[in-house]
Amino acid sequence: MTAEDSPNRHPPPATRRPWWRRFLVKGVFWRKFLRFAAIRVPPWIEPLVIGWWAGFFLLWGPGRHGVMSNLKRVKPGSSALANFFRCYRVFWNYAWSLSDTMRFREMRVVPDWEFTGYKDFEALQSSGGAILLTAHMGSYDLAAHLFAERSGHRIIMVRAPEIDPETHAYEGKRKSADIEIVFNVNASDLAIDLLHAIRDGGIVAIQGDRVAGDIADLPATVFGKATRLPAGPFALAMASHAPIHPIFIVRMGRRRYRVAAYPPIVVEASRDRDAAFAAALESWTRVLEDVIGKSWYQWFSFEPLWPEAA
Amino acid sequence: MTQIIADKPAARWLPARHHFALTRLIVLAVGRYLPAKMNAEHLLLAVDRDQSAIENYALSIWFLATSACYVGATLPLSLAWSIILSIPIAAFVIQLPIYFGATSAILMALQFCAAAYFATAIGPIHYVAWLSLMAFATNAMAWVVAKACGI
Numbered sequence: 001m002t003a004e005d006s007p008n009r010h011p012p013p014a015t016r017r018p019w020w021r022r023f024l025v026k027g028v029f030w031r032k033f034l035r036f037a038a039i040r041v042p043p044w045i046e047p048l049v050i051g052w053w054a055g056f057f058l059l060w061g062p063g064r065h066g067v068m069s070n071l072k073r074v075k076p077g078s079s080a081l082a083n084f085f086r087c088y089r090v091f092w093n094y095a096w097s098l099s100d101t102m103r104f105r106e107m108r109v110v111p112d113w114e115f116t117g118y119k120d121f122e123a124l125q126s127s128g129g130a131i132l133l134t135a136h137m138g139s140y141d142l143a144a145h146l147f148a149e150r151s152g153h154r155i156i157m158v159r160a161p162e163i164d165p166e167t168h169a170y171e172g173k174r175k176s177a178d179i180e181i182v183f184n185v186n187a188s189d190l191a192i193d194l195l196h197a198i199r200d201g202g203i204v205a206i207q208g209d210r211v212a213g214d215i216a217d218l219p220a221t222v223f224g225k226a227t228r229l230p231a232g233p234f235a236l237a238m239a240s241h242a243p244i245h246p247i248f249i250v251r252m253g254r255r256r257y258r259v260a261a262y263p264p265i266v267v268e269a270s271r272d273r274d275a276a277f278a279a280a281l282e283s284w285t286r287v288l289e290d291v292i293g294k295s296w297y298q299w300f301s302f303e304p305l306w307p308e309a310a
Numbered sequence: 311m312t313q314i315i316a317d318k319p320a321a322r323w324l325p326a327r328h329h330f331a332l333t334r335l336i337v338l339a340v341g342r343y344l345p346a347k348m349n350a351e352h353l354l355l356a357v358d359r360d361q362s363a364i365e366n367y368a369l370s371i372w373f374l375a376t377s378a379c380y381v382g383a384t385l386p387l388s389l390a391w392s393i394i395l396s397i398p399i400a401a402f403v404i405q406l407p408i409y410f411g412a413t414s415a416i417l418m419a420l421q422f423c424a425a426a427y428f429a430t431a432i433g434p435i436h437y438v439a440w441l442s443l444m445a446f447a448t449n450a451m452a453w454v455v456a457k458a459c460g461i
Contacts, residue, residue, distance in 0.1 A: 042414035114350035254363035
């Protein structure tokens, strides 16, 4: 089997399912509706439309429980009522990020960009092969296009497959030509593909703030509470000798995003893998806490990071 | 291809980053006095006529507030209940034409028709309607001026 045939590159075929499932929160209907809205809604009425739909999904979708559970940890001592309104702010920002991404994909509408840690961002752009570690914040899809355009590097984004097979197939068909998206379906095949990509000078973008599905993880302490974070980026960094660049995309306002780059994390190649991973993971969690603490209102983690807190 | 301006925060107030003739003229007149701080290490600003946050939020709020007033005026309820219910109803009703294919121009035409209808109504609603008609008229005049000046 060649790399192109790998199941990580192609979504699984959509199987026949009851028609009404496409209307569930993660169903394909809402992706199509989002595309329709991004194309048809006049920009000057967008705040109203987004405010309405953010409220709709806040009340309907199961994501609210995950966000409120995470907010309990990020903002200790906060009341459930305050967190409900904070949760609306998270949904509001998420809706804007989705809309901006869709408008870029369909109409090439670009937002304004601001950079902090620009020296570290340039280090990523000039590096020959690196790992871009980020979180579920802002519009990471949009940022990947920016990196691809500015750096000229091959960008490979690793994503969890969509839960709904029809949605997965739909997103698979609409993949952008600028960046490669691989789904972490088959971990061992994917690791080899990504290792080759880094060695060939590519940038592998991974979200390291959540363990999704059946992937290797490591114990970590985030906001003073034990949890588990993905092991993949650190194992890949050790195997490829490539640095990990923590980079976050923070939505600052309407069509305005900030790229916040942090100093690279180096995973020492040593016989004591656990100690090397632990040191790198500690650096990562410090960065993660800093960014999430400041920008909790756009941490789009709809599953609880600390499941026992749910 | 969208034009990008790097590291010039004053470019935020370019008329070309605004959609409506009235706001284009306003930023042309007062843009140089508006804050333009470089609050990042590097800045990339897109020159797109729908880029202005202030313009878009202001217009969205005006459109919702005016529509809510019209809905409130038609509801056969007490003033308190009309105020409470008119906002969510208006927020929903405004979107309906979009899902049936209405464009930006059609939405504005509908708003104009509603203003023209309520301008003849009795009660405070006609002030809201006249204010909307004045906004349309001012923007139309600004459009003529902007065209004449090549803005």
